[in-house]
Amino acid sequence: MKLTGRLFLIIMLIVLYLPIFYLAYYSFNSAGTMNEFESFTFDYYLSVFQDSRLMVILMNTISVALISSVVATIVGICGALSLYFLKSSKIRASLLNINNIMIVSPDVIIGASFLILFTFLGISLGSVSVILAHIAFSIPIVVLMILPKLYEMNTSLLDAARDLGATPSLILSRVVLPQIKPGILAGFFMALTYSLDDFAVSFFVTGSGFSVLSVEIYAMARQGISLEINAISTMIFLIVLTIVLIYYFLSTRKTVKRGDLS
Amino acid sequence: MTTVHLTDVHMQYDGNRVLDKFTYTFEAGKFYTILGPSGCGKTTVLKLIGGFIHPTDGEIYFNDKKMNGIDANVRKVNTVFQDYALFPHLNVYENIAFGLRIKKVNKQTIEQKVSRALKLVNLEDFKARDIQALSGGQRQRVAIARAIVNEPSILLLDEPLSALDQNLRIDMQYELKEIQSELGITFIFVTHDQEEALALSDEIIVMDKGKIVQTGTPKDIYDEPLNRYVADFIGESNIVKGTMPEDGVVKIYGKAYECVDGGFKPNAKVDVMLRPEDIVIKPHNHGKINVDVDTVLFRGVHYEISVYDNDGYEWIIHSTVAPTEGQPYSLDFKPEDIHIMLPGEDEESFDKRIEQYEEQLS
Amino acid sequence: MRRLLFIPYIVWMGIFVIIPIGLLVGFSFFDIEDNLTFSNYREFFSWSYLQMSISSFWYAFLITAFTLLVCYPLALIIKQLKLKMFWLFIIILPTWINILLKTYAFIGIFSREGLVNNLAAQLGLPELQLLFSDVAFVIVGVYIFIPFMLLPLFNSINSIDQSMISAAQDLGATRMQVIRKVIFPLSIEGVKAGVQVVFIPALSLFMITRLIAGNKVVTLGTAIEQQFLTAENWGMGSTIGVFLILFMMIIMLFTRTKSKTIGVGRL
Known part of the structure; x- marks a missing residue:
């Protein structure tokens, strides 16, 4: 049992990482295909950096992700705070339901309905529509990341601050926001991930003049294999791996230290 | 079974x-x-x-x-x-x-x-x-x-x-x-x-x-707790240091008292344990050890009395009558209420010693 | 002050949740010539659309079932590991790579001369036509959804008190009996949550469908994409979308969890 379990885990890990390493391996294949490996080359990496169109798209993707997650985080903070301070639990429940519609809705529905919306509002498809769409689908997740932190907060903290003479804005900036900071960071991080990971919604609202990486890759992939995609994916994987590992080890080191005390 | x-x-x-x-x-x-x-x-x-x-x-x-x-x-x-x-x-x-x-x-x-x-x-x-x-x-x-x-x-x-x-x-x-x-x-x-x-x-x-x-x-x-650990863990206890000049005699604060334990090496250093409920409070100079009463707490069935002896050691006594706080009194106890424990003795040697001592008495 | 906080959130909800859904429903009543009509709904109940819905459900079911079948034992195994959070993290890590890239990798793996066929050839098996087949579609679907299914499963299995398992063993249960009679019933909420997060997206996949299954598989997702972006028949696309939303609500009703978390409401 123990042994078969370990074996199963190892097989699953191999399967889960296989596509990523498969792409990385052939990104160095001079033959230009994803089967027979001919000889080692950096050509595809070079051509990614020389391809100015691809570089523009890469910058687009990163800017869209950053702008949309910052805005979504700000609106999300407002949303979570107002939900938390709302007196009527009925209204809160229905607002939360609306919030959740966005989270559970399939990407295709979000994409298609935003396409209709932008056309209806006369917003032309391009950078603006993509950023708006990304902000829109990131807000509910930010709200859901912050809200539990607000409920975890000890309410007597607010009373104590008020007792000590703090004004509402001071309470917000000095007491509430520091308390929910982990939630805000998690929300921002999730929004960033959602934005970078999105394909379907962007696909519906990019239009012809503007593109983000996932939409571009889809277009390239439909035409068959292009090892530039391999090179891009390998670089993305390495960047993601570095960031995530740093984040993971920083966060676990903290908990280990805390654990040592007990 | x-x-x-x-x-x-x-x-x-x-x-x-x-x-x-x-x-x-x-x-x-x-x-x-x-x-x-x-x-x-x-x-x-x-x-x-x-x-x-x-x-x-x-x-x-x-x-x-x-x-x-x-x-x-x-x-x-x-x-x-x-x-x-x-x-x-x-x-x-x-x-x-x-x-x-x-x-x-x-x-x-x-x-x-x-x-x-x-x-x-x-x-x-x-x-x-x-x-x-x-x-x-x-x-x-x-x-x-x-x-x-x-x-x-x-x-x-x-x-x-x-x-x-x-x-x-x-x-x-x-x-x-x-x-x-x-x-x-x-x-x-x-x-x-x-x-x-x-x-x-x-x-x-x-x-x-x-x-x-x-x-x-x-x-x-x-x-008969084996040592300080057991005595403290089971019930409350007062433990003071003492020596055993001979079987049946224990010396506390330089004064010898009769007890029922024995089988130690002469002048062995021992822990002397007395249960709070075994100690009786007598008027000053009428008991074995003179003390000053510090606090008296009412515990329902009994009073829990904290007293200090002349060496500054705190004793806990359970009694149904309450002495006056701050006044001098004296503690009294019977020989069989004194329990002698040899520090570091394990269960095996404890049993052996008791056995030998009982044999010796009879 | 509080009102001021509320405005951006409410405005966002109105513009990006309520109005789009309203527009989607509204558009479903217009045909391609902008006539107000029920023809889209009539068409949805025609044989070809019903067939498509059924096949979409069938594939979503297959993907969900296989994902569950893979993830449940995986969650059980991870729970028993010493560094379980680390291993969970390692398994979840590939989700941070864009789905599209992983899907693209499968094009290479499944292609005529790709990895799978290379292995098959070495084992003396005939060449398999995997790419552009429904088998490949289900495999990639399962692959993509493993982390999403695993997380709720692991959370609910991991929150089962060890003493429950000890108690069952104490009462004579073998390992399999412990899983069947104690762990599974106690993790049913996690199973429901996992099924929910896999089934609904599986119903509406279109990128993976196009890249891996070619034209072999048509799902509600591909149909919507096609109506909107190829046929430019927004009315029909919206109608399919309305039904997709309906199906989604029904599934959520069935997999409703007794979640105690504040704030995570349901439809």
Whole structure:
């Protein structure tokens, strides 16, 4: 049992990482295909950096992700705070339901309905529509990341601050926001991930003049294999791996230290 | 009927020794209590007997059968867990029937046995209840019923009363004792509560840091604690340093008193222990040790009096009459109330010394 | 002050949740010539659309079932590991790579001369036509959804008290009986949550469908994409969308969890 379990885990890990390493391996294949490996080359990496169109798209993707997650985080903070301070639990429940519609809705529905919306509002498809769409689908997740932190907060903290003479804005900036900071960071991080990971919604609202990486890759992939995609994916994987590992080890080191005390 | 032997059992987790050379025989049909503070290894002993873990070293026998490596599900031992561990997805009846269903017992027998078990724990009317709808005491009873319905020859109880409030705890102590004598099976009960241990057990095993410190009947352990640790752990005690110039005489603060212990080397350094309830408060200069009364607390059945002797040592005395705070008094005690403990003596040499001394007297 | 906080959130909800859904429903009543009509709904109940819905459900079911079948034992195994959070993290890590890239990798793996066929050839098996087949579609679907299914499963299995398992063993249950009679019933909420997060997206996949299954598989997702972006028949696309939303609500009703978390409401 123990042994078969370990074996199963190892097989699953191999399967889960296989596509990523498969792409990385052939990104160095001079033959230009994803089967027979001919000889080692950096050509595809070079051509990614020389391809100015691809570089523009890469910058687009990163800017869209950053702008949309910052805005979504700000609106999300407002949303979570107002939900938390709302007196009527009925209204809160229905607002939360609306919030959740966005989270559970399939990407295709979000994409298609935003396409209709932008056309209806006369917003032309391009950078603006993509950023708006990304902000829109990131807000509910930010709200859901912050809200539990607000409920975890000890309410007597607010009373104590008020007792000590703090004004509402001071309470917000000095007491509430520091308390929910982990939630805000998690929300921002999730929004960033959602934005970078999105394909379907962007696909519906990019239009012809503007593109983000996932939409571009889809277009390239439909035409068959292009090892530039391999090179891009390998670089993305390495960047993601570095960031995530740093984040993971920083966060676990903290908990280990805390654990040592007990 | 099953006798459980543990011989030189060692248990190690990640390099930490939690049980060291544990050797003991649990005889069939008795109520045993393993007593000790948290982390002393008492629960480990229970888990080893239950088969949830296996010893790093040493042997476990049920009668003549070696049990090392035999898992919990095939041992005729059942456990009442500390947090009861009742299945939240099953109702009271199904929780109790769980073990029987696993054994594929037929429906009618299950019905009969579950009803009998419910009756034993006074929960006949709660069959169809959800676990979440039960109070702590009721959950406790279901947990007991669920274990005993399987007719184990040994029932293991892991601090089963610790989650209950004081009154319920005392009620359950009576009930546990009753259930045990009715079933006649071995109970091995783990607790850190000395009152529980004294009230329930036929035999108590006091543990510390993975080792047995002392074993014996509640009375033995209360009256003749082996060392400071046991004396402090079981009941309250006043312990002062002293010497034994000869058998039957102990010197405290330079003054000699008559006592009943002996068998030590001449002038052996000893710990002298006096139980708070064995000390009588007399007027100043009329007792054995002069003291000043510091505080008097009313505890309901008795007063708890804190006094200081001339050497600045604090004594605790239980008395039904209250002295006046701040006034000088004197402490008195009888020779047989003085308990002498030799620091560092283990159970074996303690027994040997007592035996020799008694022989010598007779 | 509080009102001021509320405005951006409410405005966002109105513009990006309420109005789009309203527009989607509204558009479903217009045909391609902008006539107000029920013809889209009539067409949805025609044989070809019903067939498509059924096949979409079938594939979503297959993907969900296989994902569950893979993830449940995986969650059980991870729970028993010493560094379980670390291993969980390692398994979840590939989700941070864009789905599209992983899907693209499968094009290579499944292609005529790709990894799978290379292995098959070495084992002396005939060449398999995997790419552009429904088998490949289900495999990639399962692959993509493993982390999403695993997380809720692991959370609910991991939150089962160890003493429950000890108690079951104590009462004579073997390992399989412990899983069947205690762990599974106690993790049913996690199973529901996992099914929910896999089934609904599986119903509406279109990128993976296009890249891996070619034209072999048509799902509600591909149909919507096609109506909107190829046929430019927004009315029909919206109608399918309305039904997709309906199906989604029905599934959520069935997999409703008794979640105690504040704030995570349901539809």
